Amino acid sequence: MSESTVEKEAEMLSAEAARQILGISRTTMHRLLTGGELHGSKVGGQWRFRRADLDAYVERAPHDIAAAALPALEAEIRWWIPAPESGDEAATSEAKIGALAEAILSLALRREASDIHIEPRADGALIRLRDDGVLDDVRTLPLPLLAPLVAHFKKLGALNVAETRAPQHGWVSVPLAGRKWSLAVATLPVGGNEALTIGFQSRPSPASLRVGFADLGLPAEALERVGEWLEQPHGLILVVGPEGSGKNTTLTALMEQLTTPERKVMAVEEETVVVVPGAVQVEANNTTGLSMAQVLRAFMRHDPDIIVAGAVSEREGVELLLRSAHNGHLVLAAMDAASFSDVIAKLDEMEIEPFVLSSALLGVVAQRLVRRVCRDCTVDDAPDAALVERARALASAGGYEMPEKVSWKRGAGCAKCRGTGARGRIALYEVVSNAGEIAAAITRRAPKDELETLARAAGSLDVFAAGVRAAVEGQTSLSTLFVSLADTLRR
Ligand SMILES: [Zn+2]
Numbered sequence: 001m002s003e004s005t006v007e008k009e010a011e012m013l014s015a016e017a018a019r020q021i022l023g024i025s026r027t028t029m030h031r032l033l034t035g036g037e038l039h040g041s042k043v044g045g046q047w048r049f050r051r052a053d054l055d056a057y058v059e060r061a062p063h064d065i066a067a068a069a070l071p072a073l074e075a076e077i078r079w080w081i082p083a084p085e086s087g088d089e090a091a092t093s094e095a096k097i098g099a100l101a102e103a104i105l106s107l108a109l110r111r112e113a114s115d116i117h118i119e120p121r122a123d124g125a126l127i128r129l130r131d132d133g134v135l136d137d138v139r140t141l142p143l144p145l146l147a148p149l150v151a152h153f154k155k156l157g158a159l160n161v162a163e164t165r166a167p168q169h170g171w172v173s174v175p176l177a178g179r180k181w182s183l184a185v186a187t188l189p190v191g192g193n194e195a196l197t198i199g200f201q202s203r204p205s206p207a208s209l210r211v212g213f214a215d216l217g218l219p220a221e222a223l224e225r226v227g228e229w230l231e232q233p234h235g236l237i238l239v240v241g242p243e244g245s246g247k248n249t250t251l252t253a254l255m256e257q258l259t260t261p262e263r264k265v266m267a268v269e270e271e272t273v274v275v276v277p278g279a280v281q282v283e284a285n286n287t288t289g290l291s292m293a294q295v296l297r298a299f300m301r302h303d304p305d306i307i308v309a310g311a312v313s314e315r316e317g318v319e320l321l322l323r324s325a326h327n328g329h330l331v332l333a334a335m336d337a338a339s340f341s342d343v344i345a346k347l348d349e350m351e352i353e354p355f356v357l358s359s360a361l362l363g364v365v366a367q368r369l370v371r372r373v374c375r376d377c378t379v380d381d382a383p384d385a386a387l388v389e390r391a392r393a394l395a396s397a398g399g400y401e402m403p404e405k406v407s408w409k410r411g412a413g414c415a416k417c418r419g420t421g422a423r424g425r426i427a428l429y430e431v432v433s434n435a436g437e438i439a440a441a442i443t444r445r446a447p448k449d450e451l452e453t454l455a456r457a458a459g460s461l462d463v464f465a466a467g468v469r470a471a472v473e474g475q476t477s478l479s480t481l482f483v484s485l486a487d488t489l490r491r
Contacts, residue, residue: 012048015040022054032057097148105176105183105198107138111418114200120146120193132371132425133244136418143193150187150194157185165189172198211249213257219466221459222431226365229433230257235362236325240337246369246427247334248273248310254332255279255308264303268295269310279308296320309333315350322352325360338488339462340364340432341451344442358434358442366430368463370476370484371422377414380407383478391468391478394489398465399456402472409474426475428466428485432458464488 018040019029032038039053104127108116113129120126125146127138141149147164154161157170169186184199218226229237237254241247252274259265265279272281280302284290292309293316299307307324309317312333325331337343343364347357392402411421432438432455441454452462461469467481482489 012041012043012050013054015047015049018047018049018054022057093148094152097145097152100145101149101152102176105174105181108198108200109177116196116198118146118149118196118198120190120195125149125193132422133369134371146193150196153185153196153198154187157183159185159187164194211253213253216250216253216429217427218429218431219469222365222429225363225431225433226254229362230254230330232330232362234325234328234330234360236321236331236333236357236360237362238343238364239332239334239367240339240343240364241367242336242338244369245367246425247365247367250365250367250427251308251310251332251334252276255306258306258330258332263305265306265308266299266302266304267308267310268292268299269308280304292317293320296324300324304329307331311336315352318347318350318352322356322360326356331360337366339366339452340430340455340460341448342366344451345448348445354445355443358439361434361439361442363431363433366432366463368428368467368485368488369425370428370467370470370480372424372426372475373409373477374411374414374417374421374423376416376423377412377421378409378474379412381410381477383408387478387482391471391481395465395468397456398462398468399459400461400465400469402468406472407474408471408478410477410479422480426470428463428470430455430460430463430466432460462488 015029019026022029022038029038033040033047038049038057040047040049042048104116104118108129111129111131113131114133115130117128117130117135118125119128120143121140124140124143126140128135129138130136150164151161153159153172154168156172156174159168159170167186167188169184172183172185174181174183181200186197186199188195188197213226214223216223226237229235239247239251239254248269255265255267256276259276259278261278265276267276267279267281268284269281270283270285272283275281282288282290282295284292284295292312293314296307296309296317297320307321307329309321309332312318312321312335318333321331321333335343335346337346343366344357348354388406395402411417411423413419413421417423434442436458438451438454438458441451446454456462464481464485467476467485468478470476471478471481
């Protein structure tokens with residue numbers, strides 16, 4: 001054995017080491033070897049691999065690597081970082097950073113994440129993904145990778161790569177998995193480094209953003225109530241909830257339901273997230289330089305039948321919407337409020353004339369999203385007896401009588417829900433029609449408690465009661481409700 005052969009053999013990697021680097025299973029490795037996709041050689045009955053061959057495989061199949069290798073991403077990346085010496089080396093480095101960026105985007109897509117967060121931490125650059133509204137730490141990359149990664153996304157977004165001390169934001173369009181993706185990219189200087197947040201703005205099937213009216217998950221009686229409001233020629237429908245409650249999804253679904261060739265639908269939103277074919281959608285934000293009130297006034301010159309306003313927060317906007325509702329338009333608006341009684345109280349605080357409100361208001365949809373029990377690992381649950389009794393009392397106060405015997409469900413945790421037992425979300429609704437005693441109570445500025453009592457008497461559940469009903473149906477768990485709706489229980 002010559003000296004050079006020995007040297008070469010020392011460089012050879014064991015099957016286990018190669019597997020670690022590629023982050024693939026034994027089965028996958030076997031498939032790649034037998035299929036000739038990965039080159040290796042047998043030395044004394046053992047597979048051995050040259051780095052160059054692994055490198056060639058990575059270069060050839062970055063998608064496979066992204067899909068299969070993320071557990072071993074860090075190992076790969078250490079190995080990817082070349083010393084930037086010659087121009088050639090620099091070019092390779094850029095290609096590898098590009099592959100890394102793509103690996104991260106691919107992972108986010110596979111997990112159906114809405115955002116990617118890359119944050120400088122003491123021990124490296126932490127990659128976090130948000131899906132179903134919850135952040136999940138994915139991996140810490142070596143800190144030296146952060147700057148080139150941020151620079152890569154800046155280049156894609158036509159941002160200033162040299163500027164690292166000021167926040168920047170822009171749009172990136174990338175082809176991935178055979179589709180074009182529009183990403184919102186934002187950078188922020190953080191302690192000598194930069195943090196990066198990437199939001200997926202257009203999903204291939206924005207199932208979570210575009211939902212048909214009938215698929216909103218409104219219970220039959222609520223669906224009927226809202227359906228009646230939509231048939232009115234004029235009046236105001238309010239969709240309320242805190243941020244992340246899905247109120248914009250509902251507003252869009254109602255808008256789509258109303259958008260027909262016979263009607264002119266005009267919407268003003270801070271940002272058009274879902275394009276509704278047939279509707280005129282205008283953005284009012286700092287970029288367009290338009291205020292919501294300005295746009296609403298302009299709408300009046302365009303003869304609309306239906307007016308939609310996302311996130312109204314100022315008195316002027318509300319007054320314009322009420323005027324439109326009184327003047328023969330059907331108006332849909334979203335507001336930040338916790339419940340029916342809360343939005344009425346907020347409008348009163350804004351000094352909206354109660355009679356003007358009551359005479360225009362058709363009804364209020366208040367909503368929240370909670371995590372759904374994973375359908376793939378649902379098992380029977382035996383929640384704590386005290387928790388069940390507390391839920392029973394709260395549900396009863398919220399308008400829902402829990403049955404004596406319930407077969408509770410929870411998610412045991414599986415690969416599809418990554419062991420969390422929860423996958424996807426369901427909406428919980430409080431749907432209140434403004435009629436009869438409720439209308440009279442709004443006009444005379446009745447206190448919140450009284451509005452609550454009247455809403456329950458009219459057969460509307462509050463969101464917690466709606467949640468208990470969903471738990472009884474096995475869609476969510478009591479523990480999820482007590483955590484996610486804790487703020488609604490302060491009464
Ligand atoms: Zn599961």
